[in-house]
Amino acid sequence: DAKTTQPTSMDCAEGRAANLPCNHSTISGNEYVYWYRQIHSQGPQYIIHGLKNNETNEMASLIITEDRKSSTLILPHATLRDTAVYYCIPQPNAGGTSYGKLTFGQGTILTVHP
């Protein structure tokens, strides 16, 4: 299983872009990069995922480096409600021996300040 490295914590001013990095240098060719966030005491929430192309949805953008060893989640205009723990997780998107077992790292605590 690929392992990830994320900053323990980050701060961001409200209205500014929050850029959350993730290193996943051992990611496998069939593994997508998934991002989730967990707002205080709630269950984690899916944000976005990608394989090798950049992706954007209504919540965020995902930039994946060409070598796929790292990615950055971008919240373009952070609000106070974006304060949460953000997790980056490589996940295979097809069947295989590692498909089922999904583990989370420590994630990044993002604090958005007024």
Add this chain to the structure above:
Amino acid sequence: DAGITQSPRHKVTETGTPVTLRCHQTENHRYMYWYRQDPGHGLRLIHYSYGVKDTDKGEVSDGYSVSRSKTEDFLLTLESATSSQTSVYFCAIRRAGELFFGEGSRLTVL
């Protein structure tokens, strides 16, 4: 809303008693998961299931057992609860690759 219900949502029990947490889904997904969350440890996988009667261990499976006798229910059992199992337990289903989580069950073992 992915149709996941956890019960009970809150439980206080004493050391040595058995406890069963239930995760119920309404969408017939194959994969279901149990995680626990403790301060300073993030989310840790306990067990997961990939079908009826098909389960596998996660990172922290000692002291826990699971059962899945029908697609919609995934049960987590603490045979003899210990204070170290005081935690918030999250169930999740996997839908099209994405995990969808329940609201959590807060267990306190005195």
